[in-house]
Amino acid sequence: MEPKNLSDISEFFLMGLSEDQELQPLVFGLFLSMYLITVAGNLLIILAVSSDTRLHTPMYFFLSNLSLADIGFISTTVPKMVVNIQTQSKAITYVGCLLQVSFFSLFGCLDTLLFTVMAFDRLVAICHPLYYTIIMNPRLCGLAVLVSFSLSLLESQLHISMVSQLTFCTNVEVPSFFCDPPQLLNLACSDTSTNVILIYCISAVFGGVPVSVILFSYSRIVSSILRVSFSGQKYKAFSTCGSHLSVVCLFYGTGFVAYLSSALPSSARKSAVPSAMYTVVTPMLNPFIYTLRNRDIKRALSKLISRTVLSEY
Template identity: 75%
Template sequence: MSLHLFCLFNTLFFFKRCPIFMEPQNLTGVSEFFLMGLSDDLELQPLLFGLFLSMYLVTVLGNLLIILAVSSDPHLYTPMYFFLSNLSLADIGFSTTTIPKMLLNIQTHSRSITYADCLTQVSFFFLFGCLDNLLLAVMAYDRFVAICHPLHYPVIMNPCLCGFLVLVSFFSSLLDSQIHCLMVSQLTFCTSVEIHHFFCDAPQLLHLACSDTSINTILMYFMGAIFGGIPLSGILCSYTQIVSSIMRIPSTGGKYKAFSTCGSHLSVVCLFYGTGLGVYLSSSVSPYPRKGAVASVMYTVVTPMLNPFIYGLRNKDIKRALWGIISRTD
């Protein structure tokens, strides 16, 4: 918990240094944007509100239960569950960045978002999205050490290294978000302020800008290659070694037991990168930007909601800890 508070303090400190939290320097003449959402049909708005409110509540409740289970059961004070609790915290932040604003706009029949709020949303979106990405890579390394070097696992994955890996992931994500914050804050916008999305999407802001965005586009791809490609490469390398080690186990039961320890993580990795890649491909081939917004629901809303179910339903330790909490409250 102290690590979470430390990270939160540093987040607020760094965000105050972001241009959107300094004296207003918006020279674009744009004071607000308009989030066009997922649909213009007024009859669908109550359905969308109920659907996304339910999904958001399930996401927050499910991930909070994971954090509660890990923090309340001493048997779960292990590196794997430490990383899992941090992943759950990042998922809560990732969903909270986008969904509440969309729900507020639907409820108030408004589509506006201020310039400062839009940039703030961009910053936190990249912060928690990148943190999710890096934590999945850290968890893959944890599974690699557990399966490929089981005798040295307690020595290698010691508490100091685990805390260091989470802090590095956090500050790397913070750096990524601040670079995007600075990049978007330097854009000049003219008259078109309609964002065909349910949140402030940085690539769409680049399309709306009337200034030269070639450097910004190159920088965005460069940052994506570093903070997206490197963790994904680490995950692939880890699982290549894991599969190689598992195949050398003589018994079928031993292979199943070894693979079951990383089955939940592998499911989350496939879901996270699969939906993200699907959104990227669909937005690149589709001429309609709103279809990309609908596809983005998969990795911004659905994936954080399903993560607790994947880990909770497949993990006996989590279920035992939750039943222990319920029995103590009776």
């Protein structure tokens, strides 16, 4: 079977989560509901933070940017999947596949970098509270988000460059519901050893370095909290970090399982479920994790909803 250049391939076929036609309405309803919940939940956080002046702090500034990144992250994959189920089509164009790779890498990397910045913010708040307002000034916060976006854009361009150099045989069936770079590597007919090395290097730099910074930050935070003598202060310090740490563990845990399974060709189709956890469930749970134990966010949301209801009368 003769391989052909990617530029000669007009479309790929996304095989989705299941080929069982009876399950398609269930999958359609489930993923559409999760998408709407994710977008609504993250938009509410953004509106709450922007409307309440008491939330105009570095922590909530980063949280609102994370919510924006989560909306982009889930919007890269789920709408196309829902449309394909509705139209009973599995096709995605070559350009559409490249766009998915680009935006998926962009928002995924942006999530990891924002997690890192938020961990540093908590480190300064707990370990150096007297210098917090000096260190985490508006200029530094804005610069941190700008640098995070720029690095994420660079990472997405590296993924695009890598995928555009691949050659494929006639089998272009992607065993997932979106164009995932590791899955595309498994489908390539050409030698992918250089691409595999490149993707590991990208993961080490844009994934390993943030994880190292987060682990270092929380090791310092835990060490600082354990030195506090009052239990009430310990609980308050842990509660401010608990939500962020939960989201980080959920994001990296599901992401690690998804990419570990997608790297094995024999279990490529089985990796669709971990990928769904990583790309859909995690962004959906983030607003709930951040709001359920956060009194400031809940208070701002209550005011926002009350103001909206009163304006209708």
